[in-house]
Amino acid sequence: MQFTLHMLVTALSHNTTADGVFSSLEMQMKAQRKENPAQKITLKQIVSDTNMALDFFLKARVIDRAVEETSKTRExxxxxxxxxxxxxV
Structure with a gap:
């Protein structure tokens, strides 16, 4: 499965809670799973992938892009x- 910046921004734009973001990411990841239906997706994996993506994409860049593409404030x-x-944690 591929975790993309677009997936993260989409999840952030449509949710106001961490649970909502993780649920949205889970749906997006399951949509990719069609190629390998045996592959399991766990909350721990989603949280881990999300945190790795935040580190990778740099939190500031994620926020900048989400501010541009959504109606949410930086705060x-x-x-x-x-x-x-x-x-x-």
């Missing part, structure tokens, strides 16, 4: 990303 997005980063 709303920063709060949501902080909740995501601390989700299972």
């Amino acid at each position: 709303e997005l920063e709060t949501l990303l902080n909740d995501i980063e601390n989700y299972l």
Whole structure:
């Protein structure tokens, strides 16, 4: 499965909670799974992939892009990303 910046921005734009973001990402990841239906997707994997993506894409870039593409404020997005980063800590 491929985790993309577009997937993350889409999930951020349509959700206000970490649970909502993870649920959206899970649906997007399951849509990719058609090629390999035996591949399992767990919440732990989604949280881990999300945090790796945040590190990889740089949190600031994610926020900049989400601000451009959504009606959410920078503060709303920063709060949501902080909740995501601390989700299972």
